[in-house]
Amino acid sequence: MSDETTPATHHTDAHERRIRSFVLRQGRFTPAQQRAFDQHWARYGLDYSGKARDFVATFGRDASRVLEIGFGNGEQLLHSAQAESARDFIGVEVHRPGVGRLMNALADADVGNVRLYNHDAVEVLEHEIAPGALDEVRIYFPDPWHKKRHNKRRLIQPAFLELLATRVARGGRLHLATDWAD
Numbered sequence: 806m807s808d809e810t811t812p813a814t815h816h817t818d819a820h821e822r823r824i825r826s827f828v829l830r831q832g833r834f835t836p837a838q839q840r841a842f843d844q845h846w847a848r849y850g851l852d853y854s855g856k857a858r859d860f861v862a863t864f865g866r867d868a869s870r871v872l873e874i875g876f877g878n879g880e881q882l883l884h885s886a887q888a889e890s891a892r893d894f895i896g897v898e899v900h901r902p903g904v905g906r907l908m909n910a911l912a913d914a915d916v917g918n919v920r921l922y923n924h925d926a927v928e929v930l931e932h933e934i935a936p937g938a939l940d941e942v943r944i945y946f947p948d949p950w951h952k953k954r955h956n957k958r959r960l961i962q963p964a965f966l967e968l969l970a971t972r973v974a975r976g977g978r979l980h981l982a983t984d985w986a987d
């Protein structure tokens with residue numbers, strides 16, 4: 806959603822790791838978006854609480870767990886959840902219209918193994934996801950900014966990968982796709 810999100814600041818110090826890979830420019834919440842949230846957030850939404858979440862309780866089962874970060878409009882996540890119905894999927898996306906669109910599609914297809922955060926993935930990983938709670942992380946085309954001065958603001962950088970590694974169980978997998986060689 807490069808038209809509505811742009812990279813912002815990156816700050817690292819001894820006490821706090823902070824990667825801010827986006828700035829939201831979302832404007833008004835449209836009636837269609839509002840309807841999607843009114844109708845489907847209770848089923849599919851996870852409110853950011855800042856505390857480690859019990860995903861067995863959330864999904865009502867202890868299944869293999871996949872996190873997709875920055876799912877955009879969610880086509881890939883919808884497809885995966887339907888194709889891999891024995892697994893549970895957690896999507897994280899800051900772009901609210903994308904979250905609304907995916908919730909509509911999930912509800913239309915009556916998909917039950919997906920939950921979504923409309924929140925910063927760095928904060929979700931730091932505070933909501935316990936160490937070793939994930940079996941796989943998927944990130945597809947996360948960084949649309951090709952200018953050198955944006956390098957420090959990319960999501961995919963060492964501090965973020967270190968954080969990710971702590972959240973994935975031993976033997977787990979990171980599936981990362983990008984068209985940017987650096």
Ligand SMILES: C[S@@+](CC[C@H](N)C(=O)[O-])C[C@H]1O[C@@H](n2cnc3c(N)ncnc32)[C@H](O)[C@@H]1O
Pocket residue numbers: 806807810825826827874875876877878897898899900903924925926927944945946947948949960
């Ligand atoms: C270039 S788009 C790619 C979308 C989708 N994965 C695809 O392949 O079409 C990158 C997405 O990552 C989201 N994003 C960027 N930083 C994020 C963060 N820190 N937390 C959650 N989502 C983020 C953006 O809002 C955007 O939707």
